[in-house]
Amino acid sequence: xxxxxxxxxxxxxxxxxxxxxxxxxxxxxxxxxxxxxxxxxxxxxxxxxxxxxxxxxxxxxxxxxxxxxxxxxxxxxxxxxxxxxxxxxxxxxxxxxxxxxxxxxxxxxxxxxxxxxxxxxxxxxxxxxxxxxxxxxxxxxxxxxxxxxxxxxxxxxxxxxxxxxxxxxxxxxxxxxxxxxxxxxxxxxxxxxxxxxxxxxxxxxxxxxxxxxxxxxxxxxxxxxxxxxxxxxxxxxxxxxxxxxxxxxxxxxxxxxxxxxxxxxxxxxxxxxxxxxxxxxxxxxxxxxxxxxxxxxxxxxxxxxxxxxxxxxxxxxxxxxxxxxxxxxxxxxxxxxx
Numbered sequence: 001x002x003x004x005x006x007x008x009x010x011x012x013x014x015x016x017x018x019x020x021x022x023x024x025x026x027x028x029x030x031x032x033x034x035x036x037x038x039x040x041x042x043x044x045x046x047x048x049x050x051x052x053x054x055x056x057x058x059x060x061x062x063x064x065x066x067x068x069x070x071x072x073x074x075x076x077x078x079x080x081x082x083x084x085x086x087x088x089x090x091x092x093x094x095x096x097x098x099x100x101x102x103x104x105x106x107x108x109x110x111x112x113x114x115x116x117x118x119x120x121x122x123x124x125x126x127x128x129x130x131x132x133x134x135x136x137x138x139x140x141x142x143x144x145x146x147x148x149x150x151x152x153x154x155x156x157x158x159x160x161x162x163x164x165x166x167x168x169x170x171x172x173x174x175x176x177x178x179x180x181x182x183x184x185x186x187x188x189x190x191x192x193x194x195x196x197x198x199x200x201x202x203x204x205x206x207x208x209x210x211x212x213x214x215x216x217x218x219x220x221x222x223x224x225x226x227x228x229x230x231x232x233x234x235x236x237x238x239x240x241x242x243x244x245x246x247x248x249x250x251x252x253x254x255x256x257x258x259x260x261x262x263x264x265x266x267x268x269x270x271x272x273x274x275x276x277x278x279x280x281x282x283x284x285x286x287x288x289x290x291x292x293x294x295x296x297x298x299x300x301x302x303x304x305x306x307x308x309x310x311x312x313x314x315x316x317x318x319x320x321x322x323x324x325x326x327x328x329x330x331x332x333x334x335x336x337x338x
Contacts, residue, residue: 001315005064007036009093011235012118015139017047019308024050024058052077062318063088068106083112087318090115094232095253096126107131119233119254134314139307140238142299146219147244147291152281153181155221157236160188162195169227169250170196175270176225177202179277183221185214219243222287223264223280226255233258241298246290248277258301263294
Protein backbone atom coordinates (compact mmCIF):
# COMPACT_ATOMS: atom_id res chain seq x y z
CA UNK A 1 0.00 0.00 0.00
CA UNK A 2 0.99 3.65 -0.44
CA UNK A 3 0.55 5.39 2.90
CA UNK A 4 0.66 9.13 3.43
CA UNK A 5 1.77 10.49 6.79
CA UNK A 6 3.59 13.52 8.12
CA UNK A 7 6.83 13.08 10.06
CA UNK A 8 5.44 14.18 13.43
CA UNK A 9 6.81 11.70 15.98
CA UNK A 10 10.24 10.47 14.95
CA UNK A 11 10.41 7.53 17.35
CA UNK A 12 7.03 6.11 16.39
CA UNK A 13 7.62 6.71 12.68
CA UNK A 14 10.98 4.94 12.90
CA UNK A 15 9.12 1.73 13.74
CA UNK A 16 6.10 2.24 11.46
CA UNK A 17 8.13 2.70 8.26
CA UNK A 18 9.88 -0.66 8.75
CA UNK A 19 6.85 -2.41 7.29
CA UNK A 20 6.30 -3.67 3.78
CA UNK A 21 4.52 -0.63 2.33
CA UNK A 22 5.47 2.57 0.52
CA UNK A 23 5.49 5.52 2.88
CA UNK A 24 5.01 9.04 1.50
CA UNK A 25 6.28 11.85 3.75
CA UNK A 26 5.58 15.47 2.69
CA UNK A 27 8.86 17.36 2.38
CA UNK A 28 9.51 21.03 1.66
CA UNK A 29 12.63 23.14 1.44
CA UNK A 30 11.65 24.88 4.66
CA UNK A 31 11.08 21.62 6.54
CA UNK A 32 9.27 22.35 9.77
CA UNK A 33 6.18 20.61 11.11
CA UNK A 34 4.54 20.34 7.67
CA UNK A 35 7.53 19.46 5.52
CA UNK A 36 10.08 17.49 7.51
CA UNK A 37 10.13 14.47 5.19
CA UNK A 38 12.75 11.86 5.99
CA UNK A 39 14.88 14.53 7.73
CA UNK A 40 18.04 12.59 6.99
CA UNK A 41 16.90 9.51 8.88
CA UNK A 42 18.42 6.15 8.05
CA UNK A 43 15.16 4.69 6.82
CA UNK A 44 14.49 2.09 4.09
CA UNK A 45 14.23 3.15 0.45
CA UNK A 46 10.46 2.64 0.48
CA UNK A 47 10.17 5.75 2.68
CA UNK A 48 9.99 8.59 0.16
CA UNK A 49 9.91 12.35 0.38
CA UNK A 50 7.04 13.79 -1.63
CA UNK A 51 6.37 17.36 -2.71
CA UNK A 52 2.99 18.37 -1.19
CA UNK A 53 2.06 19.97 -4.51
CA UNK A 54 2.43 16.58 -6.22
CA UNK A 55 0.06 14.73 -3.89
CA UNK A 56 -3.06 15.45 -5.95
CA UNK A 57 -1.67 13.21 -8.68
CA UNK A 58 -0.14 10.65 -6.33
CA UNK A 59 -1.66 7.25 -5.71
CA UNK A 60 -2.46 7.15 -1.98
CA UNK A 61 -4.18 4.10 -0.49
CA UNK A 62 -4.44 5.25 3.14
CA UNK A 63 -3.66 8.23 5.33
CA UNK A 64 -2.34 8.26 8.89
CA UNK A 65 -3.52 11.46 10.58
CA UNK A 66 -1.77 12.70 13.73
CA UNK A 67 -3.06 16.27 14.14
CA UNK A 68 -6.59 17.66 13.69
CA UNK A 69 -5.30 20.17 11.12
CA UNK A 70 -4.27 17.33 8.83
CA UNK A 71 -7.90 16.66 7.89
CA UNK A 72 -8.14 19.93 5.97
CA UNK A 73 -4.57 19.63 4.68
CA UNK A 74 -5.29 16.18 3.21
CA UNK A 75 -8.47 17.29 1.52
CA UNK A 76 -6.72 20.32 0.03
CA UNK A 77 -3.64 18.43 -1.15
CA UNK A 78 -5.23 15.16 -2.26
CA UNK A 79 -8.55 16.51 -3.50
CA UNK A 80 -10.15 13.69 -1.49
CA UNK A 81 -11.79 13.61 1.93
CA UNK A 82 -10.03 11.43 4.52
CA UNK A 83 -12.30 8.67 5.78
CA UNK A 84 -14.77 9.06 2.93
CA UNK A 85 -12.79 9.10 -0.32
CA UNK A 86 -9.59 7.54 1.05
CA UNK A 87 -9.18 5.30 4.13
CA UNK A 88 -7.82 7.25 7.08
CA UNK A 89 -6.83 6.55 10.67
CA UNK A 90 -6.21 9.09 13.40
CA UNK A 91 -3.18 8.10 15.44
CA UNK A 92 -3.35 9.49 18.98
CA UNK A 93 0.08 9.67 20.61
CA UNK A 94 -0.82 11.64 23.72
CA UNK A 95 -2.63 11.58 27.02
CA UNK A 96 -5.55 14.03 27.20
CA UNK A 97 -4.95 17.53 28.52
CA UNK A 98 -7.22 19.81 30.48
CA UNK A 99 -10.51 18.47 31.81
CA UNK A 100 -9.37 14.94 32.60
CA UNK A 101 -11.10 12.46 32.68
CA UNK A 102 -13.78 14.27 30.68
CA UNK A 103 -11.51 15.29 27.80
CA UNK A 104 -13.31 14.94 24.46
CA UNK A 105 -11.09 13.83 21.61
CA UNK A 106 -11.00 16.06 18.50
CA UNK A 107 -12.14 13.06 16.43
CA UNK A 108 -14.99 12.13 18.75
CA UNK A 109 -18.05 10.83 16.88
CA UNK A 110 -16.25 10.67 13.51
CA UNK A 111 -17.45 7.17 12.66
CA UNK A 112 -15.60 7.19 9.32
CA UNK A 113 -12.11 7.69 10.81
CA UNK A 114 -11.01 5.20 13.48
CA UNK A 115 -8.88 6.48 16.34
CA UNK A 116 -5.80 4.35 16.99
CA UNK A 117 -4.29 4.80 20.45
CA UNK A 118 -0.72 3.86 21.29
CA UNK A 119 -1.60 2.83 24.87
CA UNK A 120 -4.58 1.35 26.67
CA UNK A 121 -4.36 4.20 29.18
CA UNK A 122 -4.91 6.77 26.45
CA UNK A 123 -7.85 4.80 25.09
CA UNK A 124 -9.37 4.65 28.56
CA UNK A 125 -9.02 8.36 29.32
CA UNK A 126 -9.93 9.95 26.00
CA UNK A 127 -13.67 10.34 25.32
CA UNK A 128 -13.96 9.44 21.63
CA UNK A 129 -17.75 9.22 21.58
CA UNK A 130 -19.03 7.01 18.76
CA UNK A 131 -15.72 6.94 16.88
CA UNK A 132 -14.36 3.39 16.42
CA UNK A 133 -11.18 2.90 18.44
CA UNK A 134 -8.30 0.45 18.58
CA UNK A 135 -5.07 0.17 20.56
CA UNK A 136 -1.88 -0.71 18.72
CA UNK A 137 0.88 -0.58 21.28
CA UNK A 138 4.34 0.70 20.52
CA UNK A 139 6.91 -1.39 18.73
CA UNK A 140 10.60 -0.57 18.66
CA UNK A 141 13.57 -1.35 16.50
CA UNK A 142 15.71 -3.31 18.95
CA UNK A 143 18.94 -1.37 19.71
CA UNK A 144 20.45 -4.48 21.30
CA UNK A 145 21.49 -5.31 24.84
CA UNK A 146 24.12 -2.59 25.31
CA UNK A 147 23.88 -2.19 29.08
CA UNK A 148 27.13 -1.93 31.02
CA UNK A 149 25.98 -0.03 34.12
CA UNK A 150 29.57 0.96 34.81
CA UNK A 151 28.59 4.42 36.06
CA UNK A 152 26.82 4.50 39.47
CA UNK A 153 24.45 7.15 38.17
CA UNK A 154 20.80 7.57 37.29
CA UNK A 155 20.15 8.10 33.58
CA UNK A 156 17.01 9.93 32.51
CA UNK A 157 15.68 11.14 29.15
CA UNK A 158 13.40 14.19 29.25
CA UNK A 159 12.67 16.61 26.44
CA UNK A 160 12.13 20.23 27.49
CA UNK A 161 12.26 19.46 31.23
CA UNK A 162 11.94 23.06 32.41
CA UNK A 163 8.99 24.04 30.23
CA UNK A 164 7.07 20.82 30.93
CA UNK A 165 8.06 20.67 34.63
CA UNK A 166 5.51 18.69 36.65
CA UNK A 167 4.29 16.84 33.56
CA UNK A 168 7.73 15.26 33.19
CA UNK A 169 8.46 15.02 36.91
CA UNK A 170 11.29 17.53 36.64
CA UNK A 171 10.46 18.79 40.14
CA UNK A 172 11.34 15.32 41.49
CA UNK A 173 14.87 15.23 40.09
CA UNK A 174 16.45 17.01 43.07
CA UNK A 175 15.17 14.27 45.38
CA UNK A 176 16.63 11.54 43.20
CA UNK A 177 19.94 13.42 42.99
CA UNK A 178 20.34 12.78 46.75
CA UNK A 179 20.61 9.08 45.86
CA UNK A 180 23.08 9.41 42.98
CA UNK A 181 24.23 11.93 40.36
CA UNK A 182 21.92 12.37 37.39
CA UNK A 183 22.77 12.07 33.71
CA UNK A 184 20.03 13.91 31.81
CA UNK A 185 19.56 13.39 28.08
CA UNK A 186 17.11 15.12 25.75
CA UNK A 187 16.21 18.45 24.20
CA UNK A 188 16.15 21.70 26.13
CA UNK A 189 18.20 20.68 29.17
CA UNK A 190 20.48 23.74 29.32
CA UNK A 191 18.18 25.58 31.74
CA UNK A 192 17.77 22.60 34.05
CA UNK A 193 20.69 23.12 36.49
CA UNK A 194 19.53 26.60 37.45
CA UNK A 195 15.88 25.57 37.56
CA UNK A 196 16.42 22.79 40.11
CA UNK A 197 19.46 24.22 41.85
CA UNK A 198 21.93 21.42 41.15
CA UNK A 199 25.61 21.75 40.32
CA UNK A 200 27.86 19.60 38.12
CA UNK A 201 28.59 17.19 40.96
CA UNK A 202 24.93 16.15 41.03
CA UNK A 203 23.77 16.80 37.45
CA UNK A 204 25.30 16.32 34.02
CA UNK A 205 23.44 17.59 30.96
CA UNK A 206 24.14 15.27 28.02
CA UNK A 207 21.86 17.01 25.52
CA UNK A 208 19.92 15.76 22.51
CA UNK A 209 22.05 12.98 21.03
CA UNK A 210 21.61 10.90 17.87
CA UNK A 211 19.93 7.58 18.60
CA UNK A 212 22.96 5.30 18.43
CA UNK A 213 25.05 7.55 20.64
CA UNK A 214 22.18 8.03 23.08
CA UNK A 215 21.80 4.28 23.45
CA UNK A 216 25.52 3.76 24.06
CA UNK A 217 25.92 6.54 26.61
CA UNK A 218 22.64 5.94 28.40
CA UNK A 219 23.43 2.25 28.82
CA UNK A 220 26.52 3.15 30.85
CA UNK A 221 24.30 4.45 33.66
CA UNK A 222 23.54 1.90 36.37
CA UNK A 223 19.78 2.65 36.51
CA UNK A 224 17.23 4.27 34.23
CA UNK A 225 14.94 6.76 35.97
CA UNK A 226 11.44 7.46 34.62
CA UNK A 227 9.89 10.27 36.72
CA UNK A 228 7.22 11.33 34.20
CA UNK A 229 3.78 12.00 35.69
CA UNK A 230 1.43 12.62 32.79
CA UNK A 231 2.70 11.66 29.38
CA UNK A 232 1.93 8.82 27.06
CA UNK A 233 4.24 5.85 27.45
CA UNK A 234 7.66 7.31 26.66
CA UNK A 235 9.64 5.53 23.98
CA UNK A 236 12.81 6.35 25.92
CA UNK A 237 11.58 4.11 28.74
CA UNK A 238 10.98 1.25 26.32
CA UNK A 239 14.36 1.85 24.69
CA UNK A 240 16.07 1.69 28.10
CA UNK A 241 14.34 -1.62 28.78
CA UNK A 242 15.45 -2.93 25.37
CA UNK A 243 19.01 -1.90 26.27
CA UNK A 244 18.83 -4.12 29.34
CA UNK A 245 18.69 -1.33 31.93
CA UNK A 246 16.89 -1.78 35.25
CA UNK A 247 14.22 0.91 35.51
CA UNK A 248 12.88 2.93 38.42
CA UNK A 249 9.57 4.45 37.33
CA UNK A 250 6.59 6.37 38.59
CA UNK A 251 3.51 4.13 38.36
CA UNK A 252 1.58 6.65 36.29
CA UNK A 253 -0.27 6.47 32.97
CA UNK A 254 0.79 3.34 31.01
CA UNK A 255 4.07 2.72 32.86
CA UNK A 256 2.38 0.47 35.39
CA UNK A 257 1.43 -1.89 32.56
CA UNK A 258 4.76 -1.69 30.74
CA UNK A 259 7.17 -2.19 33.65
CA UNK A 260 7.01 -5.39 35.70
CA UNK A 261 8.18 -4.77 39.31
CA UNK A 262 10.89 -7.39 38.84
CA UNK A 263 12.48 -5.16 36.17
CA UNK A 264 13.50 -2.58 38.79
CA UNK A 265 10.90 -0.72 40.78
CA UNK A 266 7.59 0.99 40.03
CA UNK A 267 5.54 2.95 42.54
CA UNK A 268 3.75 6.22 43.21
CA UNK A 269 5.76 6.51 46.44
CA UNK A 270 8.89 8.51 45.62
CA UNK A 271 10.60 7.42 48.84
CA UNK A 272 10.18 3.79 47.79
CA UNK A 273 11.66 4.57 44.39
CA UNK A 274 14.63 6.36 45.92
CA UNK A 275 15.29 3.38 48.19
CA UNK A 276 15.08 0.97 45.24
CA UNK A 277 17.44 3.14 43.20
CA UNK A 278 19.94 3.18 46.07
CA UNK A 279 19.80 -0.61 46.34
CA UNK A 280 20.39 -1.11 42.62
CA UNK A 281 23.22 1.40 42.57
CA UNK A 282 24.93 -0.47 45.40
CA UNK A 283 24.44 -3.91 43.82
CA UNK A 284 25.59 -4.02 40.17
CA UNK A 285 24.77 -7.72 39.82
CA UNK A 286 21.20 -7.24 41.00
CA UNK A 287 20.90 -4.25 38.68
CA UNK A 288 22.02 -6.39 35.76
CA UNK A 289 19.63 -9.20 36.70
CA UNK A 290 16.67 -6.83 36.78
CA UNK A 291 17.83 -5.22 33.57
CA UNK A 292 17.68 -8.62 31.89
CA UNK A 293 14.08 -8.96 33.05
CA UNK A 294 13.32 -5.48 31.70
CA UNK A 295 14.73 -6.42 28.30
CA UNK A 296 12.76 -9.64 28.06
CA UNK A 297 9.53 -7.81 28.98
CA UNK A 298 10.19 -5.14 26.35
CA UNK A 299 10.92 -7.69 23.64
CA UNK A 300 7.80 -9.68 24.52
CA UNK A 301 5.36 -6.78 24.64
CA UNK A 302 6.89 -4.01 22.49
CA UNK A 303 8.64 -5.92 19.73
CA UNK A 304 8.70 -4.57 16.20
CA UNK A 305 7.23 -7.64 14.49
CA UNK A 306 3.99 -7.67 16.51
CA UNK A 307 3.60 -3.91 16.03
CA UNK A 308 3.90 -4.19 12.25
CA UNK A 309 1.53 -7.17 12.10
CA UNK A 310 -1.12 -5.26 14.02
CA UNK A 311 -0.87 -2.34 11.61
CA UNK A 312 -0.94 -4.65 8.61
CA UNK A 313 -4.19 -6.15 9.89
CA UNK A 314 -5.83 -2.75 10.04
CA UNK A 315 -4.38 -1.36 6.83
CA UNK A 316 -5.16 -4.52 4.87
CA UNK A 317 -8.82 -4.36 5.77
CA UNK A 318 -9.04 -0.63 5.12
CA UNK A 319 -7.55 -1.13 1.67
CA UNK A 320 -10.54 -3.21 0.57
CA UNK A 321 -12.98 -0.30 0.95
CA UNK A 322 -12.50 3.49 0.90
CA UNK A 323 -14.22 3.81 4.28
CA UNK A 324 -13.60 0.48 5.95
CA UNK A 325 -13.88 2.18 9.33
CA UNK A 326 -15.16 0.13 12.22
CA UNK A 327 -15.37 -3.01 10.10
CA UNK A 328 -11.61 -2.95 9.64
CA UNK A 329 -11.17 -2.47 13.35
CA UNK A 330 -13.38 -5.37 14.27
CA UNK A 331 -11.52 -7.69 11.92
CA UNK A 332 -8.16 -6.43 13.17
CA UNK A 333 -9.15 -6.96 16.81
CA UNK A 334 -9.90 -10.60 16.05
CA UNK A 335 -6.47 -11.17 14.54
CA UNK A 336 -4.27 -8.76 16.50
CA UNK A 337 -1.48 -10.45 18.50
CA UNK A 338 -1.97 -7.83 21.19
